[in-house]
Amino acid sequence: MARLLRDYPTESKLLAVLALLFVGLSMASPSFLGLVNLTSLLNNSAVNVIWAVGLLVVLIAGGIDISFAVAASVIQYGVAYALEPLGGGNWAVGFALAIVLGVALGWINATLVHAFRIITIVATIATFNAFFGLLMWLSAGRGIYSLPSWWSQRTLIWEHQTADGTWAELNLAVGVMLLCMAATWVLIRHTTIGRQLYAFGDNPEGARRLGIRPGAMWFIAFGWMGAMAGIAGLVQVNITREVVPNALYGRELDVLAAVVLGGARLGGGRGSVIGCLLGVLLMAVTQNGLNLLGVSPYAFKMVVGAIILVAISTSNVELVRGRPRRART
Amino acid sequence: MTVPSLGPRGRIGPEVLGLLGFLLLVVLVFGVAAPRFLTAANFGSIAFQLPELGLLTLAMLIPLISGGINLAIVYTANLSGLTLAWVLNSYGGVDAGPGAFVMGSILALGVGSLVGLIEGLVIAFSGAHPILVSLAMMIFVRGLGEYLTRGGDISGFPAFVEPIGHGLVAGIPVPLLIFGAAALAWHVLLSHTRHGFAVSMIGSNAEAARYSGLHVRRTLVLIYALSGLMCAVAGILMLSRFNSVRVGHGEALLLVTVLACFLGGVDPFGGFGRVGPVVLALVILQVLSSGLNLLGANQHLSTAIWGLFLIAVMILRTLAARWRGRSNRKEI
Numbered sequence: 001m002a003r004l005l006r007d008y009p010t011e012s013k014l015l016a017v018l019a020l021l022f023v024g025l026s027m028a029s030p031s032f033l034g035l036v037n038l039t040s041l042l043n044n045s046a047v048n049v050i051w052a053v054g055l056l057v058v059l060i061a062g063g064i065d066i067s068f069a070v071a072a073s074v075i076q077y078g079v080a081y082a083l084e085p086l087g088g089g090n091w092a093v094g095f096a097l098a099i100v101l102g103v104a105l106g107w108i109n110a111t112l113v114h115a116f117r118i119i120t121i122v123a124t125i126a127t128f129n130a131f132f133g134l135l136m137w138l139s140a141g142r143g144i145y146s147l148p149s150w151w152s153q154r155t156l157i158w159e160h161q162t163a164d165g166t167w168a169e170l171n172l173a174v175g176v177m178l179l180c181m182a183a184t185w186v187l188i189r190h191t192t193i194g195r196q197l198y199a200f201g202d203n204p205e206g207a208r209r210l211g212i213r214p215g216a217m218w219f220i221a222f223g224w225m226g227a228m229a230g231i232a233g234l235v236q237v238n239i240t241r242e243v244v245p246n247a248l249y250g251r252e253l254d255v256l257a258a259v260v261l262g263g264a265r266l267g268g269g270r271g272s273v274i275g276c277l278l279g280v281l282l283m284a285v286t287q288n289g290l291n292l293l294g295v296s297p298y299a300f301k302m303v304v305g306a307i308i309l310v311a312i313s314t315s316n317v318e319l320v321r322g323r324p325r326r327a328r329t
Numbered sequence: 330m331t332v333p334s335l336g337p338r339g340r341i342g343p344e345v346l347g348l349l350g351f352l353l354l355v356v357l358v359f360g361v362a363a364p365r366f367l368t369a370a371n372f373g374s375i376a377f378q379l380p381e382l383g384l385l386t387l388a389m390l391i392p393l394i395s396g397g398i399n400l401a402i403v404y405t406a407n408l409s410g411l412t413l414a415w416v417l418n419s420y421g422g423v424d425a426g427p428g429a430f431v432m433g434s435i436l437a438l439g440v441g442s443l444v445g446l447i448e449g450l451v452i453a454f455s456g457a458h459p460i461l462v463s464l465a466m467m468i469f470v471r472g473l474g475e476y477l478t479r480g481g482d483i484s485g486f487p488a489f490v491e492p493i494g495h496g497l498v499a500g501i502p503v504p505l506l507i508f509g510a511a512a513l514a515w516h517v518l519l520s521h522t523r524h525g526f527a528v529s530m531i532g533s534n535a536e537a538a539r540y541s542g543l544h545v546r547r548t549l550v551l552i553y554a555l556s557g558l559m560c561a562v563a564g565i566l567m568l569s570r571f572n573s574v575r576v577g578h579g580e581a582l583l584l585v586t587v588l589a590c591f592l593g594g595v596d597p598f599g600g601f602g603r604v605g606p607v608v609l610a611l612v613i614l615q616v617l618s619s620g621l622n623l624l625g626a627n628q629h630l631s632t633a634i635w636g637l638f639l640i641a642v643m644i645l646r647t648l649a650a651r652w653r654g655r656s657n658r659k660e661i
Contacts, residue, residue, distance in 0.1 A: 064460075066584070118643045119597045125584050126639040133633025137626075250580075253400070257464045266458040298476045305469025312457040312465060 010263030014278045017311070021285055029292040035160065035168035037288065045284045046173035047236045051255045052262070052276035053184040054228025059259060060188060061221040062201035062268025063113065063120035067128040068225055069252040071105045072233030074131050076243045079234065080144050088148040098230035105131070106226020110218040128252075135245050143244040151234075152241040173235040180228060185273045193220060201268025257308055258283055282307075344594040348609045351642075355613060359620030366623055373502070377495070379615045380508035381570060382582055382589070384563035386611055387515050387604070388556045389586040394519070395549070396532040396599025397452065397459030399556045401467040402563075403583050405444045408474050409437040409564035410574040414483040422485040430490065438561045444470060445557020449550035474576035482575035486568070494569030504566055511562060516604040518555075528552060532599030581632075588639050589614055614638075 005012050026033040051068060058065045078101045083089045089097075105127075112123040155172040162168055188194035200207040200217045208214055237243055262279030264271025286307055287300045295303075359366040385402050392399040416433030417425045448466045452459050496503045519525035527548040530538040539545045568574050591597060592614070593607030617638065618631040 112640060112643075116644045116647045118640070118647065121587075122591050122597050122639070122643060125587055125591075126636045126643070128584060129588065129636030130633050130640070131636075133629045133631070133636060136629035137633060141629075253464055253467070257461065257468065260458070260461045260464075266460055296476065298472075298479055300472065301468055302472025302476050305465055305467070305472050308465035309451065309462070309469055312461055313451045313455045 008263065008272060008275070011272060011275045011278060014262060014275065014282060018278060018282055018285065021282070021289065025285070025289040025292065029289070032289065032292055035162050036166050037292070039168045039170050041281070041284055041288055042174050042177075043169075043171050043239070045280050046171075046177040047232045047239070048251070048255050048258065048280045048284075049177045049277055050173075050180045050228050050232035050235070051251070052259045052280055053180055053273055054225040054232075055255060055259050056264055056271050056273065056276050057184065057188065057197065057224045058120070058221045059264040059266065060201045060268060060271050061197050061217050062204060063218070063221060064124065064256070064266065065109065065120065065222070065225050066124040066252050066256075067105075067109065067131055068229040069248040069250070069255070070128055070132040070135065071102065071226065072229045072236070073243075073245055073248045074105065074135050075101045075230040075233045076237055077135065077139060077144070077245070079230075080147065080243050083148055083151075088150075090150050094151060094234055095231065098234040099227045100230075102226035102228070102230025102233075103223045104226070106222035106224070106229070107219060109226075110222035113222070114215045114218045132246075132249060139245045141245060143242050145242050147237065147241070147243070151237060153238075155238055172238055176231060176235050180231060181273050181277065184224070184228075187224065188273070197221060198269055201270075203269070254283070255280075261308060261311060344606050345609065348593070348606055348613065352609065352613050352616065355616055355620065359616070359623070363620060363623040366620055371619060371623065375612075375615050375619050376502045376505045377570075378619070379611060380502075380504035381563060381567055381579060382585060382615070383508045383608070383611050384511055384559060384566060385579070385582055386586040386589045386607060387511055388559035388563065390515065390590055390595065390602060390604070390607055391519070391528060391552050392459065392463075392556050393587070393590050393595050393597075394532050394599060394602040395528045395552050396535065397549075397552070398463060398587070399445070399448065399553060400460065400463040400583065401444065401448065401470055402556065402560050402586065403578075403580050404467055404470040404474060404576065405441050405557050405560035406564035406567060407574065407576045407578060408444065408470050409441040409561035410568040410578075411474060411477060411483065411564075411576070412440045413437040413565055413568055414486070414574045417486050417490075418483065423487055425487045427489065430487070434565055437565055438558055441557040441559075441561025441564065442554045443557070445553040445555065445560070446550060448557070449553030452553065453546040453549040471576060478574075478576055480576070482573045484573035486572060490569045491572065492569075494566060494572070504570070507562070507566060511559065512604055512608055515559075519602075519604060524548065524551060529600055532596075532601070534600075585614070585632075585635065588635060592639055592642055 022033075031037055051072075055065055055068065075098055079094060079097045082097050083094070086093060109120070109123055109127055112118045112127070113120050118126075156169045157172055157175040159167055159169040186194075188197060196207065196212045197217060197220070199210070200212055200214065204214060207217075233248070236248070240247065258279035259271070259276050260266060260279070261282065262271070262275030262277070264275060283304055286304050290300050290303055291297070356367075365371060385406065388402045388406075389399060413430075413433040413436070416436055417429055420426065420429035444466065448462055451457065451462045451466075455462070493503055493507075498506060519528065527538070527543050530541070530543055531545055531548055535545055564574075567578055571578060589610050590602065590607055593602070593610035595602030595607065614635055617634060618628070621631050621634060622628075
């Protein structure tokens with residue numbers, strides 16, 4: 001336990017806050033701890049968590065990505081158009097297409113960062129504008145509503161009828177989320193590549209002198225981010241049953257806030273999969289709780305913003321005394 | 330990751346010359362391609378459109394030079410505009426007098442500065458990264474604005490507000506005059522005051538600045554308060570340009586302001602950046618967008634082109650730095 005607190009200080013604090021929130025909300029609102037509410041919380045957070053673990057890998061490597069949410073929209077269109085000549089396809093084809101397209105878009109960022117030495121925030125803000133502008137222009141703002149049935153049909157992985165007759169269910173996105181979390185955890189904790197990513201993010205020059213190739217690190221990190229963006233885009237369509245060009249615009253900053261809240265450091269070298277989950281859940285549980293307490297939906301964002309502000313103004317206080325670092329984002 | 334070239338830091342320097350060259354090229358291309366491009370009407374509309382983006386870009390500039398960022402600028406501007414709209418409405422809306430406008434504007438400037446001040450305090454005393462702090466502030470301010478307006482817009486202002494956004498003084502659009510004054514103030518602040526020097530030093534190396542006796546925390550708080558102040562100016566201008574206030578007006582400009590700063594040669598790592606080249610970059614972006622507009626393209630294609638243009642400029646800068654590095658080595 002002590003070791004856990006020492007190695008994962010942010011994650012532990014976040015877990016404590018989340019636990020307090022759970023206890024408080026379950027006392028204030030009887031329906032909060034119900035199976036129906038908890039499963040819908042997971043369903044609503046799944047897409048953000050998938051993006052979060054992708055972004056985590058880029059953050060660990062010392063970069064940042066602003067373009068992933070609009071990249072996911074581009075991928076949705078790409079998959080929808082590619083499926084037509086393929087005769088509709090199925091989930092396997094869909095995932096393959098989404099991952100290939102996602103990695104390709106991610107590698108555009110990696111190329112700019114590595115080959116042309118453009119720093120990640122500049123490169124991804126530029127690609128963010130390019131992706132979104134081109135998508136809106138080419139699609140003329142029109143959505144796609146006639147999708148193959150496998151894609152738009154509600155796909156559940158688990159359902160259960162509660163005592164009062166309502167159904168608690170988990171949709172496909174939650175299953176995919178768990179797989180993505182597991183895959184990312186294996187990548188960053190249990191492979192040499194993962195350890196190299198941490199080393200590279202913590203000290204790029206030192207890592208380079210140890211024989212780690214910076215180019216490989218960037219292509220792996222942005223490739224992984226791209227694949228996760230594609231997967232999240234694919235399952236997001238399964239929830240909303242439509243492809244709309246600006247549906248995901250603006251989500252990138254919410255996800256970024258959640259990941260950093262979860263202990264990933266802007267500047268590289270630190271962050272964990274569980275922190276991503278906790279960060280996304282903290283924001284989702286807060287909104288859900290406010291909703292159950294009957295607070296006006298217009299106030300949700302305000303409270304979420306205030307909570308993050310308070311969280312950073314209090315939780316980072318000890319870190320100031322540590323070795324001062326210059327962020328390399 | 331290696332530090333990219335910081336660009337020359339001469340008094341004028343190839344930075345400005347390169348951008349002027351780009352501007353000339355863009356004007357020539359559109360002048361040939363679009364017959365209505367080289368007309369007074371077109372440049373008039375550019376002069377009216379530039380200041381909104383320009384003022385927000387100035388608000389982004391100082392935090393960027395200090396090695397930080399302020400992602401809350403657009404919503405801070407919205408909230409300041411809301412303050413003014415609220416004062417005007419509580420003094421009779423359309424019938425409100427100039428006194429109410431002056432008081433509302435002062436309150437709006439106060440609200441903008443206060444938002445920035447809080448941001449600066451959190452950044453200075455928690456040590457958290459400015460991206461995270463300003464992101465949280467952005468979510469909070471947007472939420473606050475949406476809560477106060479219930480997502481709707483506020484309109485119904487007295488007639489004398491309109492010339493601020495649409496009027497001409499001696500043939501020059503009023504918004505452009507406001508932007509010119511603001512840019513000049515920012516230039517003097519950054520190049521000729523102790524505060525401006527402190528901002529650059531903190532951006533270069535905050536730790537070294539602290540050991541050199543600079544009051545880092547006070548400077549940081551001031552940086553974000555000034556950024557908030559400039560957001561309020563932008564918010565007041567946006568109120569009179571649109572003749573209404575809505576939370577979310579201009580939200581697409583957020584990342585464009587960062588793009589304009591980087592295009593204008595601000596070092597992404599902080600420490601270097603000047604007002605002149607950034608203004609030039611803004612003019613280029615606006616000219617690009619209006620030229621494309623005349624050719625029948627829409628705003629989205631302009632957005633895409635802005636992004637691609639930034640990529641092209643950054644690639645050219647990298648290649649130029651490499652080439653310079655090689656020729657320098659030969660000389661030795």
